[in-house]
Amino acid sequence: MAGSTARVPVAKTYKIYIGGKFPRTESGRYFKLNASDGSVIANVCQGSRKDFRNAVVAARSAFGGWSAASAYLRGQILYRIAELLEGRSDQFVSELVLQGVSRRKAKKEVVASIDRLIYYAGWSDKYQQIFSAVNPVSSAHFNFSVLEPTGVVSLLAPEDSSLLGLVSNIAPIIVGGNTCVVLASAQLPLCAVSFAEVLHASDVPGGVVNILTGFAEELTEQFASHMDVNAIVYCDGDSEVAKNVQVRAADNVKRVLARCDQDWTADAGQSPYLISETQETKTTWHPIGG
Amino acid sequence: MSTESTKLAFNDGWQYAPAPESTDHISIDEQYGLFIGGEFVAPESGRYFETVNPATEQTLSSVSLASAADVDLAVKAARKAYNGAWSKMAAADRGKYLFRIARILQERAREFATIESLDGGKPIRESRDIDIPLAAAHFFYYAGWADKLEYAFPGRRPVPLGVAGQVIPWNFPLLMAAWKIAPALACGNTVVLKPAETTPLTAMKLAEVIRDAELPPGVVNILTGAGETGAEIVNHPDVNKVAFTGSTEVGKIIQRSLAGTDKKYTLELGGKAANIIFADAAIDEAVEGIVNGIFFNQGHVCCAGSRLFVQESVAEEVVRKLKDRMETLIVGDPLDKNTDIGAINSASQLETIQSYLKVGQDEGAEMYQGSGSLPEQGYWCRPTLFTGVSQSNRIVQEEIFGPVLAIQTFRTLEEGLTKANNTPYGLSGGVWTDKGAKIFKMTQQIRAGVIWANTFNKFDPTSPFGGYKESGVGREGGLHGLGAYLKLET
Numbered sequence: 050m051a052g053s054t055a056r057v058p059v060a061k062t063y064k065i066y067i068g069g070k071f072p073r074t075e076s077g078r079y080f081k082l083n084a085s086d087g088s089v090i091a092n093v094c095q096g097s098r099k100d101f102r103n104a105v106v107a108a109r110s111a112f113g114g115w116s117a118a119s120a121y122l123r124g125q126i127l128y129r130i131a132e133l134l135e136g137r138s139d140q141f142v143s144e145l146v147l148q149g150v151s152r153r154k155a156k157k158e159v160v161a162s163i164d165r166l167i168y169y170a171g172w173s174d175k176y177q178q179i180f181s182a183v184n185p186v187s188s189a190h191f192n193f194s195v196l197e198p199t200g201v202v203s204l205l206a207p208e209d210s211s212l213l214g215l216v217s218n219i220a221p222i223i224v225g226g227n228t229c230v231v232l233a234s235a236q237l238p239l240c241a242v243s244f245a246e247v248l249h250a251s252d253v254p255g256g257v258v259n260i261l262t263g264f265a266e267e268l269t270e271q272f273a274s275h276m277d278v279n280a281i282v283y284c285d286g287d288s289e290v291a292k293n294v295q296v297r298a299a300d301n302v303k304r305v306l307a308r309c310d311q312d313w314t315a316d317a318g319q320s321p322y323l324i325s326e327t328q329e330t331k332t333t334w335h336p337i338g339g
Numbered sequence: 340m341s342t343e344s345t346k347l348a349f350n351d352g353w354q355y356a357p358a359p360e361s362t363d364h365i366s367i368d369e370q371y372g373l374f375i376g377g378e379f380v381a382p383e384s385g386r387y388f389e390t391v392n393p394a395t396e397q398t399l400s401s402v403s404l405a406s407a408a409d410v411d412l413a414v415k416a417a418r419k420a421y422n423g424a425w426s427k428m429a430a431a432d433r434g435k436y437l438f439r440i441a442r443i444l445q446e447r448a449r450e451f452a453t454i455e456s457l458d459g460g461k462p463i464r465e466s467r468d469i470d471i472p473l474a475a476a477h478f479f480y481y482a483g484w485a486d487k488l489e490y491a492f493p494g495r496r497p498v499p500l501g502v503a504g505q506v507i508p509w510n511f512p513l514l515m516a517a518w519k520i521a522p523a524l525a526c527g528n529t530v531v532l533k534p535a536e537t538t539p540l541t542a543m544k545l546a547e548v549i550r551d552a553e554l555p556p557g558v559v560n561i562l563t564g565a566g567e568t569g570a571e572i573v574n575h576p577d578v579n580k581v582a583f584t585g586s587t588e589v590g591k592i593i594q595r596s597l598a599g600t601d602k603k604y605t606l607e608l609g610g611k612a613a614n615i616i617f618a619d620a621a622i623d624e625a626v627e628g629i630v631n632g633i634f635f636n637q638g639h640v641c642c643a644g645s646r647l648f649v650q651e652s653v654a655e656e657v658v659r660k661l662k663d664r665m666e667t668l669i670v671g672d673p674l675d676k677n678t679d680i681g682a683i684n685s686a687s688q689l690e691t692i693q694s695y696l697k698v699g700q701d702e703g704a705e706m707y708q709g710s711g712s713l714p715e716q717g718y719w720c721r722p723t724l725f726t727g728v729s730q731s732n733r734i735v736q737e738e739i740f741g742p743v744l745a746i747q748t749f750r751t752l753e754e755g756l757t758k759a760n761n762t763p764y765g766l767s768g769g770v771w772t773d774k775g776a777k778i779f780k781m782t783q784q785i786r787a788g789v790i791w792a793n794t795f796n797k798f799d800p801t802s803p804f805g806g807y808k809e810s811g812v813g814r815e816g817g818l819h820g821l822g823a824y825l826k827l828e829t
Binding site: 200293300316320 | 476493494495587590591592594595597598599606608763778782783786787788789790791792793794797799801802803804805807808809810811812814817818819827829
């Protein structure tokens, strides 16, 4: 072929994910993600506090429908996410490699992420049976306690484990009927954005998972203090961060879940107790009589 | 059926003869020390404060004002007991001590009930039939858990947390102490507990019971004092777990103060429960449920049904019957067995309630009160309801903690639900209807931790209790209540 040159590749625009749509940040800001050779991989959205507030509105809107969806349906949707991730494994491995992760480790991480989704898909219609109770009260009442989702959860996803850590935290939140707003790893943001595309194609209703890219230093306060967020999960930071999160969280008595120093590749990286942490126990009484 | 024909005639012919519980079988010391390390000791500061009978305004006793130094001694005693006898003891034996406490409380139930009503103002009928029996039942229930904890948490190894600092309110003094102490000890922790400033006496009596039950010294320490004492306990660096029941305002302060520490915490905070009456409900039963929901314990109940929502087509009938029923409620001597509504717990709480009565009227709501007589001495509030209120009224949004009901109406289930959930609180809720499907729809959709359907204000040691949203974090009671006092290791 005369004058042949290498094909000009088509670069991907990495955007944020709010309410089932892929907008750019409303702030118009970006940060450069560089490869180890210094070349630019992407201009990543530097999500703003306004983006976060919009995402909370989307998450709250989605909560009613998602929390009312049957456990079987939620399980199938989580399984579907795993199916699509499996089909796009190569893309995720490439993205991890592009961001400096070894190919061997990248493969392992993608496979573990798929398996983790399958794990939680299977829990969808079982954790309730593990954690609920019929309570033998002394009076003539039927009394039972069941789990219900806490509501909207904000999640500061792990910096180091950009796909497995992300999936390991999102899955137990949403399998229990919560909706969430997530801040992806700032150093390794690509997989989170691509994972949003997987979610989008997996029948996860818009708004159930919202993913922002940006900086925890800028957004943690907002994630912790927002009055329409019921729980916050964070995975990094020193005692100063922990203190700041809890002080802000007290504004509306948020549930605060610190998952720092968690090895997401370990056995303890998955558990039905992680589902129960963003659940509320509801107890119902009714008289027994004629 | 005419309005008049359904009204019960409660006239002078229905006057009850006085039926006061006697007080000659009880003993209250003139002064109480702090219960630290198994002994009653004088406070370091030498300072005491008086506890008053809110029905007579007479002083019952004086109790110690614990300062930081006393808190430190109590935490040290609790730590020593935790490291020593309590953690080395077989779990079954821990349980036996709790069974002992339950039995002694049952034996001394009449005495405890009488003192509870004297010190806190609640009707003897409630302290006798609810507070004290439930407190004993709570110890009995958790006693049995002590050697069975591994069955409660599949796949996990439960271990105690250490020293629990516990701060409780004045509305159910002994019962709240039981809710806190029983699960903490069953799980192998030791305790420093502070009863409320206005209701310390049954806690001091409980200290006697714990001493008589021969618990190892320091396993339970009880410190009297005010808010500062509570803060010293919460903020003591050697406390591993904080359990608080009280206002949402103080709960938030505690959550902030624990920021950056590794202390585990549970908060059982305020509420503004919706009690929802559908047109197809058994109306007379529902009216009883409304009365029990808001006037139980003078409305000093975090889960009180303080917002009433009545379906429009029966609103007139429900309000009329409610007003009739309010006329029959006897407000007066807490020790009288016929009393329905006792004394407001303190002068300051009465002031708070009265300020809300004014706010309600200033905001344009219509106030109605029972017309019965009130005693001359003491702190009293007539059963009160407000109609013509809207969602934004302060008496609809804020917890009053008194016998004050705000009534609104709704047309459709969805409207009732939306209004019911329009609150930052989420502790409890009630629904009254004869339709099973509607019960489940409502009980699933109300965002609150405890829902009573065709009943209200029922409690049991086996039944988890606690709030959604700003009503708190964690559960007390039942299997779920164990989680608050354990670390689950893999």
